[in-house]
Amino acid sequence: MNPENYIILSGLLFTIGALGVLIRRNAIVVFMSVELMLNAANLAFVSFARINGDLDGQVVAFFVMIVAAAEVVVGLAIIVTIFRTRRSASIDEPNLLKY
Amino acid sequence: MTQIGTGEAIVFWVCAVLSVTGALGLILSRRTVHSALWLALTMISLAVLYIANAAPFLGMVQIIVYTGAVMMLFLFVLMVVGVDSADSLVETLRGQRVAAILLAVGFGVLLTAGLGSALSGTMARGLDEANAQFGGNVEGIARLLFADYIIAFEIVAALLITAALGALVLTHRERIRPRVTQADLSRQRVASGAPGPKPTPGVYARHNAVDTPALLPDGTLAEDSVPAPLRARGDLRPIDTGAVEETRILAEGSPAVGPDVTPIADDPGSSPGEPR
Numbered sequence: 377m378n379p380e381n382y383i384i385l386s387g388l389l390f391t392i393g394a395l396g397v398l399i400r401r402n403a404i405v406v407f408m409s410v411e412l413m414l415n416a417a418n419l420a421f422v423s424f425a426r427i428n429g430d431l432d433g434q435v436v437a438f439f440v441m442i443v444a445a446a447e448v449v450v451g452l453a454i455i456v457t458i459f460r461t462r463r464s465a466s467i468d469e470p471n472l473l474k475y
Numbered sequence: 476m477t478q479i480g481t482g483e484a485i486v487f488w489v490c491a492v493l494s495v496t497g498a499l500g501l502i503l504s505r506r507t508v509h510s511a512l513w514l515a516l517t518m519i520s521l522a523v524l525y526i527a528n529a530a531p532f533l534g535m536v537q538i539i540v541y542t543g544a545v546m547m548l549f550l551f552v553l554m555v556v557g558v559d560s561a562d563s564l565v566e567t568l569r570g571q572r573v574a575a576i577l578l579a580v581g582f583g584v585l586l587t588a589g590l591g592s593a594l595s596g597t598m599a600r601g602l603d604e605a606n607a608q609f610g611g612n613v614e615g616i617a618r619l620l621f622a623d624y625i626i627a628f629e630i631v632a633a634l635l636i637t638a639a640l641g642a643l644v645l646t647h648r649e650r651i652r653p654r655v656t657q658a659d660l661s662r663q664r665v666a667s668g669a670p671g672p673k674p675t676p677g678v679y680a681r682h683n684a685v686d687t688p689a690l691l692p693d694g695t696l697a698e699d700s701v702p703a704p705l706r707a708r709g710d711l712r713p714i715d716t717g718a719v720e721e722t723r724i725l726a727e728g729s730p731a732v733g734p735d736v737t738p739i740a741d742d743p744g745s746s747p748g749e750p751r
Contacts, residue, residue: 429600
């Protein structure tokens, strides 16, 4: 087995996450799909760190995790706020700016 | 340096299958809670893959931060938003789902084929050298984090604080009327004239159905013992005079109440207004 399998798995997971963002309507599921894409990118970072024999990739993956945690906190707060005013977690609902 | 060993190959294939299954479950589950649990499966298998990939520190952080904190936050918000808020199947843009699937398949094929051909035959240089430089994986990451990446580290710390404050501000609700304390509530209850609980239906009556009003000690009906909707529909069961008589006899200290003392028809199924 070659280390490229890790990268291919990462690409597969990223694709599935992107598909989830495109086809799901529930804001929380869309958000979880974004998390999946971030995790797939992290797997690529970690694998490339090993392929290149360099710890920088792992440090960058660590930063991605921190930024993802901050993003989850703010994003979920926004979802809760929208849910309070609209009584819905669907991403098709907040369309007032359209009109 | 070397190819990946057989043991790691087994770990990889098991965890790869698990993580892809979890990812597909995430986007295919109808219920949001199931999606969250599938994503937790994916994250745990990714943590195993990190550890297999010579990143034990990141694997542990993945388990603690992602499956421990982030997924629990997701589940918490799911409970706030409502567990059974199922997805609507109405497509706002016509044909969007088919187009998205086609796009994803094309993107996936391009990405994996491109990466596969670009990286085929790559040897992993391995992290043994980089780890040995500072005496271990955690030490190496610490060295990079607090020396080379110190500016980024500080900025990220500021970002985390800002995010926490932002969440507080976003979910904060201004109180528009004064808080009702327990003292206020008890004062209200006493002022309403009935500080105790209302009588429950059927307590002093022959039946224990909710439409049977309780009887007060003087034999009259306690109307507020019956739920308001039933009262509004006039579905009160009339006073069971036989029961009142029985109660009176019991209260006077009669040793036993039998059919020979006061003949009372046992009517468990009689409906209100039915002639007895």
